[in-house]
Amino acid sequence: MFDGSTLGWILGIGIPLIHLIGIGHAVDAIMKTRTPQGATAWFLSLVLIPYVALPLYWIFGRFQFGEYYTALRTFDAAVEQHITDMRHGVLADFIAHPADDRGELRAFRALSTLPFTRGNDAQLLIDGDATFEAIFQAIESATDYVLAQFYIIHDDDLGRRFKDQLIRKAKEGVRVYLLFDEVGSARLPRKYKRDLRHSGVSISGFAGKRRWLGRFRLNFRNHRKIVLVDGKKALIGGLNVGDEYLGHGKRLSPWRDTHMSVTGPMVQGIQISFLRDWYYGREEILDVNWAPEATEADRIGLVLASGPADEIETCGLLFTHAIESAESRIWIASPYFVPDGRVLGALQLAALRGVDVRVLMPRIADSFYFRFVPYAYLPEVESAGVKVYLYEEGFMHQKVLVVDDDYATVGTANLDNRSFRLNFELTCLFNDADFCRDVSDMLLMDFARSTRLTEQDLTNRSFPFRLAVQGTRLLAPVL
Secondary structure, eight states: OOHHHHHHHHHHHHHHHHHHHHHHHHHHHOOOOOOOHHHHHHHHHHHHHHHHHHEEEEEHHHOOOHHHHHHHHHHHHHHHHHHHHHIIIIIIGBOOGGGOOOHHHHHHHHSSSSSOEEEEEEEEEEEEHHHHHHHHHHHHOOEEEEEESSSSSSSSHHHHHHHHHHHHHHHHHEEEEEEEOOTTTTTHHHHHHHHHHHHTTTEETTTTTTHHHHOOOOTTBBBOOOOEEEEEEEESSSOBBSSGGGOSSSSSSEEEOOEEEEEETHHHHHHHHHHHHHHHHOOOOOOOOOOOOOOTOEEEEEEEOOOTTSSHHHHHHHHHHHHHHHHSSEEOOSSEEEEOOOHHEEEEEHHHHTTTEEEEEEESSTTGGGGGGGTTTTTHHHTTOOOOEEEEEEEEEOEEEEEEETTEEESSEEEHHHHISBBBBBEEEEEEEHHHHHHHHHHHHHTTTEEEEEEHHHHHOOOOHHHHHHHHHHHHGGG
16 A cells, blocks of 8 residues: 555656656657647647547557558568569550640659559449449459458458458469458457468458557558459459448448449559558568559559658648649549648639539438538538538448549548548549549439538528537547
């Protein structure tokens, strides 16, 4: 038992020590947090209430993802010759040179590891049945290797079908690699992973064998969804592995989502993204097919892998530049609309200069917080002429953008701070009129199933609802 003098001594030393540690971390937050708002919030909380703020900062703070950055540099150095050979060798014949590009496309090229290439093709996969039929067919066609990566994997009917096919291909002698995010797949049972390992599938969490604090960074999540076979075909988009993505959930049904099948030289960009993530988790460089294959469709496209280890905020710049470059229209579909100041300003300015700006979100929310999100920025965007639509037929989870008739994107990134600054994301951008037309036709069907939201819809709500809407603005920088 402690007597009074001992307890007093502990408190007399412990409390000042905690405050000193808090001040030290506050300085760290000022130096390393990317936004002034985030730095201010962390600084004040770490100085004033370090007992609460310190553990939160260890888990959710520290925007610098140094370990990934180091691993990325190590990986790039190890495969530098392959990437150099692609740029100046096997990929050289497919590169879309500056003379072929519109001026605004040069910024997108500068943000990516590999340049725009010709000879690509892409097929939209609308909703779960079409997506997973294509995924299972692609895996079945693999003769050399399968690279699979998902944010969420559930041990349900679809998850077990997915597991069984990976096991079957591994037993056929195909090399199978599965990467998952520890936060998104936190409920994935050990038996599920053990069954895969015992059957010859190489499986790893994204954090790998990091020290315990690195594994506990809940705020940094790998949100990418990739299936890639033999270096020839890749499938990416918004769908994870779970029955709800087939529309079998009770509350969020039907499920509206978009995935995409990609062939051509762009597959190499998707493959590099996976190989970097795998190296971070396992410190292993995989032997893969580095030779691109062109398609007759000859679409121009580019792959943009973004994340908190980027030297600049790649994902946010992608959205900002896309909005700023629009001349006639920009249509965006995202389940979460929490723009930062520059994206919000770009949307307002685009609408003010006469661009048809539409933002599509779901009316049904997958969490309590996000039921208020569609209304949070409504007065600001509607006053400038931005049209906000709520999808009515189930939960909409797609991440799609189309600008004029010039380019369109399908990927994993939402229009929110988490995707801009915290998550590892992947976006495919096509500079192709036919693909833009396909995306536009798809979105027109979605708009037909939606309702236009106006500021009056917010004004007519109760005071507690409007108060909650304002509260979401306060939480926006950390969600």
